[in-house]
Amino acid sequence: MSMELVEQIPTLRARVATWRRADQRVALVPTMGNLHPGHLALVREAQRLADRVVVSIFVNPLQFGPSEDFGAYPRTLEQDRALLEAAGTHLLFAPPVAAVYPRGQAGQTRVEVPGISDILCGASRPGHFVGVATVVCKLFNMVQPDLAIFGEKDFQQLLVIRLMTQDLSLPVTIQGLATVREPDGLAMSSRNGYLTREERARAPALYQTLLRAGERLRAGVAIAEVERLAAEEIAAAGLGPDYCSVRRAGDLAPAGSEDRELVVLVAARLGRARLIDNLGVRR
Ligand code: PAF
Numbered sequence: 001m002s003m004e005l006v007e008q009i010p011t012l013r014a015r016v017a018t019w020r021r022a023d024q025r026v027a028l029v030p031t032m033g034n035l036h037p038g039h040l041a042l043v044r045e046a047q048r049l050a051d052r053v054v055v056s057i058f059v060n061p062l063q064f065g066p067s068e069d070f071g072a073y074p075r076t077l078e079q080d081r082a083l084l085e086a087a088g089t090h091l092l093f094a095p096p097v098a099a100v101y102p103r104g105q106a107g108q109t110r111v112e113v114p115g116i117s118d119i120l121c122g123a124s125r126p127g128h129f130v131g132v133a134t135v136v137c138k139l140f141n142m143v144q145p146d147l148a149i150f151g152e153k154d155f156q157q158l159l160v161i162r163l164m165t166q167d168l169s170l171p172v173t174i175q176g177l178a179t180v181r182e183p184d185g186l187a188m189s190s191r192n193g194y195l196t197r198e199e200r201a202r203a204p205a206l207y208q209t210l211l212r213a214g215e216r217l218r219a220g221v222a223i224a225e226v227e228r229l230a231a232e233e234i235a236a237a238g239l240g241p242d243y244c245s246v247r248r249a250g251d252l253a254p255a256g257s258e259d260r261e262l263v264v265l266v267a268a269r270l271g272r273a274r275l276i277d278n279l280g281v282r283r
Helices: 009-021 037-049 077-086 128-143 155-167 190-194 197-202 205-218 223-236
Strands: 004-006 026-031 052-057 091-093 147-151 173-177 240-248 261-270 273-282
Touching (some): 004 009, 009 026, 009 052, 009 091, 009 128, 026 037, 026 128, 037 052, 037 147, 052 077, 052 128, 077 091, 128 155, 147 155, 155 173, 155 261, 190 273, 205 240, 205 261, 205 273, 223 240
Parallel strands (some): 004 091, 026 052, 026 147, 052 091, 147 173
Antiparallel strands (some): 240 261
């Protein structure tokens, strides 16, 4: 069976409608392309959970700030297409910007999940999560999947999407999948491609810092001290820390000494790249 590449919404709807009439479960894996093994793990999970797998590739201009890397973001459609076909994807939806934002971006109706969209990555990237929630909501309406799968590397994004889906009563099950890592621990990300050889050698410091933060939390070290040491270690490795924060895993509220289910989240600059990672900790 060969994978179909679809660019327009009416064709997409017609294909998915055929599957629905046959009572088949449809999974969506939303991506921005430049696929790596982390994305392919999402596709495999989608295959396990559904009869039909749709992968979307859309570099969403609405989620990039004016000084961010929208223009430079790697676009590798032919390579991605071959990977998805080999992985057994049924349909690749790769719409042009005009199909997603036919009236342009400025007047586009937006979806905002308040509060959680303004902290951590949302504080450093104003408007980012509105762009993400808006495009994911639109993709859900275009594809109408039974379920959608997202990587836990973007932990805050996953929570924003879960809340958006719940708040708007969208009939889509949101499934998170564990971060896929390089052998040295670096979380897989399309933005790792921005790193020079020398920066790439330093990048695993982010995950090493998370592991040490996890050990300290389990050993009873105070949260403020864990955060301070994490920022210090990231800076000592030559990365520019943006934030190092211990939060409640369920809602990303600041964690208190009584909280047991935690997540440590870090973001740091390294050359042209802004890298993020996180680690769940139970104590
Ligand atoms: O995680 C991503 O690749 C993007 O933020 C997403 C979810 C595909 C929305 O554009």
